[in-house]
Structures are given as structure tokens and as C-alpha cells.
Amino acid sequence: MIQTLAFYLFAIMVCLSGLLTITARNPVHSVLWLILAFFNAAGLMLLLGAEFIAMLLVIVYVGAVAVLFLFVVMMLDIDFSELRAGVARYAIFGFALAAAMAVEIVVAVGAWEAGPIQTAGRAAPTPDPAAVPNIQALGTLLYTKYLFVFEGAGLVLLVAMIGAIVLTHRNRGGVRKQNIAYQNRRRPQDATRMTNPPVGQGVEL
């Protein structure tokens, strides 16, 4: 009963916030609706028993990716009239995309309804969530069967990261950077000098 209520709550919220993401006039509001959609999708994952995926969705997408989105969108100076001018040009493409997705949904639901899913044909059978925790089940698969794919994905990310740094990093001359190790090594006698000058003569600098 509670699961059913929770499912409808999350599902309605996902659909509604998805809709509001594309209809909101203010881009910051759009991103916030998107975050709400992520959040409710995480709720749906929890109902499916995929607690690890749910938490990752919140940590990675809500906690990191969306923050950066928000960061960028907040600082943009968006001219709305200019944005609207492009609508007619992209409308055909948009409709084509929508039609393709509608066909895909129909096909997927049709395949689902056509007969029972052949669980025996799966590459790795799903273990009972009560007996094996999510994390353990995923970890065992990722680090044995899919080890190379997993490492490959890691390498792709590493390359992307290095690429981003190389593309944006520039060496500027004339920057007076603080050398903290040097500062910590510095002692009072390196910087100060006790003098006792006669009156009216001043100090040698």
C-alpha cells in the first residue's frame, strides 16, 4: 500500500518536474526542476530495491553534476528573445525526435507485453537482494566479468580530464605565487633586525 502510494508520488513528480524543466521560463528554475526529477528518480530506484544506484544518483547527479550546471546557468546572461527566435528552426528536428521516442516506447512496451522475459538468457543472473547487498553484487560483477570494460571507462574519464586540463591551462608569467613551504621555513631572524641607532641618524636599510 505504502509502496504503491510512494511509487505514484515519485512517478508523478518525475513526470511533472520533467515537464516543468522544459517549460520553465527561467533557466535556473529549469535546472532546479531537473534536480527534483533526479531526486524523484532516485526514489523510484529505491522502490526497485536498487539502493546503491539511488544513492549514487543523488551523490553524483544531484550533488555534483547539477551543482555545476547551476553554477554555469546562474552566471549566464541569457537573452530570451534571441532564444525564442531559434524555435521555428529547431521545431522540425524536435518533432522528429519526439516521434522517434514515441515509437521506441510503443515498441518497448509491445515487446514487454508479448511474452515473459527470458531471464535464463541474461549474462549474469540477478542475485536475491535480501541475501546479497546491492554494492556487493555490483562490485563482484564489475571487478570480475566486466573488469576490462570498467577499467576502460576509467581510462576514458582520465583522458577526458587530462584533455580538459591541457586545453584550459595556460602558464601566465609574472604571477607572484605564495610558496608556503618557504614561508614556513622563514624565521624571525631572517626578516627582522634589532638595531639601536643614535638619535637623529636613522637606520641603514
Added chain:
Amino acid sequence: MISWFTPALPYGWAYFIATIIDILVIALPVMLAVAMIIYVDRKIWAAMALRRGPNVVGPFGLLQSFADGAKVFLQETIIPAAANRGLFLIAPIITFTVALIAWAVIPFSSFSVVANINVGLLYILAASSLGVYGVILAGWASNSKYPFYSAIRAAAQMVSYEVAIGFVLISVVMWAGSFNLQTIVLAQKGEVLGFINANIFNPLLFPMGIVFLISSMAETSRTPFDLTEAESELVAGYQTEYSSMSFALYWLGEYANVILMCALNATLFWGGWLPPLDLPFLYVIPGTTIGLGLFWLLLKMGICFFVFSWVKATLPRYRYDQLMRLGWKIFLPLSLLFVFLVSGWLMLTRYHPIGA
């Protein structure tokens, strides 16, 4: 607790009502604790500055926080004309809510935890990563320069230190072999020399404990990392435009977060509700069955909070580039190195012992 309601209600609803009662049992004392901890903070701070601190309202000034609360409650809520109304009001609510939801997975004794879930630590990471929204939204919705600068600082700071915190948590998780906080606490039983119940005295986890303590100060924007509220540069940071209850919610949320971080420090590195030494008479009051779990946890949290206050009273504020240097150039490589060391040690001793 669920069994109290099952005769009258189906299991689902009994569970629902029992959980709501559990939540109130945790959340109300947390709010009371926040009021008291603000008083304690001010007293410690005053003592270190050779002042008296709050001493007028109630005995020893104990009721100062309640007087402040009443004052703030009676003030007018001012919403700037240029502010984004909805978001401006939602932002403090987000901060306060997020500070409270993470308490669901903190174990208070061997049996008392609201949600004893498998992914407890990930839940805490998720909740703490949501905390940044309260600050960002406040900064943007205020439609004012200083709050916006503060919001940008806060976002970068929290995202940076979460990376280091993530690696610290991973090494603790690997050591305990579980993401469940209760299991992590129990794994610390007799951790060092067979009778000290604390991860922190384990040489492999000691540096991680220190990194976590400092990172938790950065994550909660406490001094010396309170750049988001640097009054000499940013007026009052993201709270500049806030008044009355919306301001009080930030205040409460901030301290609730600090207590939460103290509870996490205690749970992950100081043995949680376990007594410091693995002796039978420290677990229960001798001759009774009353457990001392809550007492030990509160004691550890209190000591941790004293350290937080002490740091706030003594250290000057970091500069922003120093903050980023500490997070990315020192904590990140250090915690990564210790993830490597801890996992290597565990592979050599626990999972594939030499000679086995």
C-alpha cells in the same frame, strides 16, 4: 515499536507511524541540542577570549538561545523586492531539512537507529552533498552581489572537500567491510591491541581521522574555513538579505550540521556508541541492563564539538587560494594514498594473506 501498532493497523501503516514517531524522537532532541550547543559554543568562545559570554538569561545564561529564538521569531520577515520570492524562502528550509535528514542513519546504541540501511554512509554523503543547495539558492535568489559571491565560494568549497571526504570514507568502509554505520561501529570493537574501541588509534586510519576532522570543518563552513561568511569581505555572505525566521533556520541548520559532523567523527573514528575501552562494565551500568551507548556517543560528540569551538576561537580565517590548495593539493593526494595503503594492507592480511 512497530509491534505497538500492529494489532490495530496493517503492517505497512504500523511501520509508517512507528517511523514518524522515531523521527520525532530524534529530531526534537537534535533541535534542543542545537539550542544548547549554540550556548556552549558561545561560552567556550568567550572563555578563550577571557570574557563571560551569555550570562543574563536564566541560570548561567542557559536560556540565552531560547531568548534569541523568541526574538528572531517575533521579527518581521523581509523579502527584498528584487529577490526571487519562492526560491528565497525555500533555500533556508532546504538547509535546515538536509541538516536533519542525515540523522536517520546515525546509530545511537546497539538497537536505536531510525533506518539501519545497507548504504548508510552513502546516504550521509548524499544528504551532505544536498546541503550546498541551500547556500547556492540563497545566494542566487537574493539577487544581491555579496550573497552571490558567497554562494559561488560555498559551492566550490563544498564540492572540493567532498572529494577528500569521499576517499576518507572509502578507507573506513574498506576497513569495516560495510557501508552500514552499525556494522562500522561494531567493527571497531577491540580495534587496537584488542581492547581500544576506536579506529583513530589504528596507524593506517589515524591520518584519515585528522583529514576527516579538518574536512568536516570545511564542509560545515566553520572557522578557519568560513569564507562563505567572511564578514570583512562579504557582509554576512549568503545570509545578508535574510531576516527573522529564515535567518534563524540557517543558524539552526548550520549548527545541526556541525553536530552531525561531530556525530560522524565519533561514529567513524572514535567508536560511536561503544565505550572507549572494551570492558564489560563500560557497556552497561553494573547490576542493571541499562546500556551506556548513548552516553558514550554524546560524550564523544561533546569532545569533538569542543575541538570545533576551540579551533573557531583560536585560528584565523584561511585565504581562498589556501583553502583550495589544502583541499586539492594536500588532502586529495593524501587520502588517495591512504586508500591505496589501506586496500593494499587489507589484501595482504585479510583477503589474500601471505603464505595462505
